[in-house]
Amino acid sequence: AKADGRNTYSYYTDQLTAMARERLILEAKLRHALKHEQLECYYQAQINLTTNQIIGAELLIRWFDAERGYIAPDQFIPVAESCGLIQEIGQFVLKQACTQGQAWLKQGLPQIRLAVNVSTHQFSKGDLQQHVSRVLQQTGFPAQLLELEVTESALMEDKDRVIHTMQQLRAAGIRLAIDDFGTGYSSLAYLQQLPLDVLKVDRRFIDRITDNEDDRQISRAIIELGHTLRFEVLAEGVETAEQLALLKDMACDYYQGYYYSKPLPAEAFRQLLLAQSAM
Ligand code: C2E
Ligand code: CA
Ligand code: CA
Ligand code: CA
Numbered sequence: 001a002k003a004d005g006r007n008t009y010s011y012y013t014d015q016l017t018a019m020a021r022e023r024l025i026l027e028a029k030l031r032h033a034l035k036h037e038q039l040e041c042y043y044q045a046q047i048n049l050t051t052n053q054i055i056g057a058e059l060l061i062r063w064f065d066a067e068r069g070y071i072a073p074d075q076f077i078p079v080a081e082s083c084g085l086i087q088e089i090g091q092f093v094l095k096q097a098c099t100q101g102q103a104w105l106k107q108g109l110p111q112i113r114l115a116v117n118v119s120t121h122q123f124s125k126g127d128l129q130q131h132v133s134r135v136l137q138q139t140g141f142p143a144q145l146l147e148l149e150v151t152e153s154a155l156m157e158d159k160d161r162v163i164h165t166m167q168q169l170r171a172a173g174i175r176l177a178i179d180d181f182g183t184g185y186s187s188l189a190y191l192q193q194l195p196l197d198v199l200k201v202d203r204r205f206i207d208r209i210t211d212n213e214d215d216r217q218i219s220r221a222i223i224e225l226g227h228t229l230r231f232e233v234l235a236e237g238v239e240t241a242e243q244l245a246l247l248k249d250m251a252c253d254y255y256q257g258y259y260y261s262k263p264l265p266a267e268a269f270r271q272l273l274l275a276q277s278a279m
Pocket of ligand 4: 180
């Protein structure tokens with residue numbers, strides 16, 4: 001039995017070592033990818049539910065590694081957060097949004113908003129507003145067309161600080177969205193204090209709206225709550241015409257999801273935008 005215990009122990013330490021190694025490898029690979037510009041931004045259309053027009057796009061980071069192929073952000077963003085590389089990734093995506101957005105404006109493409117994900121770490125580091133303003137200035141991209149998405153959980157950290165940062169960003173003309181809404185525990189009193197423009201209803205609620213009446217009522221209540229707080233409401237992860245019809249009935253403002261378009265490389269998204277404006 002003693003020998004057995006020992007084996008179990010070494011089994012777990014081996015597992016831990018393997019996990020730690022994998023993390024280190026991923027971190028080194030990511031550092032290399034950043035340095036050699038192997039990360040790319042994809043664009044997912046955001047649609048107005050009433051006009052069916054593209055009103056914006058969310059930038060989603062993509063990493064295609066030569067050895068491993070596609071590595072999903074859910075896999076490497078947590079690693080980037082724990083080793084500090086998230087700051088550089090965030091700066092890369094922001095720069096990309098403003099540079100690409102400004103280039104499209106110059107080409108005469110329809111004006112759309114570009115939404116960038118901001119991680120908890122970036123958000124809690126005091127210099128976000130200065131950094132964003134500098135990039136806007138350098139690129140010439142209008143602040144009103146830039147939207148920053150902050151997850152509901154990121155807003156729970158240091159509340160006074162969060163409100164202060166948001167007010168600064170808002171004062172600079174930047175739009176703010178709360179991401180993955182419904183998965184955290186923000187109180188109504190707190191939400192009411194936040195200078196937000198958009199509430200993005202998490203995909204798991206949208207998934208369920210076709211299931212049964214209870215789930216449908218919960219989604220309806222979330223959308224109404226958003227409107228009561230004077231936010232615009234966007235539904236994430238819309239995959240079917242049935243979901244879309246229900247959301248329309250619930251007076252949701254915007255949606256995003258595979259039903260309309262998957263995230264696309266910049267050039268493919270530009271074509272989508274052009275095709276729409278020609279209609
Ligand atoms: P998120 O911000 O909630 O992004 C939405 C995710 O849902 C994206 O996954 C998107 O591709 C996926 N999605 C969109 N429509 C549908 C749909 O109809 N059905 C389904 N099943 N999925 C859909 P992705 O690109 O894998 O990103 C995962 C998460 O990684 C993001 O969740 C975000 O938290 C993070 N992430 C992605 N890019 C960045 C970035 O540039 N910076 C930071 N900090 N985080 C990022
Ligand atoms: Ca997002
Ligand atoms: Ca989300
Ligand atoms: Ca998410």
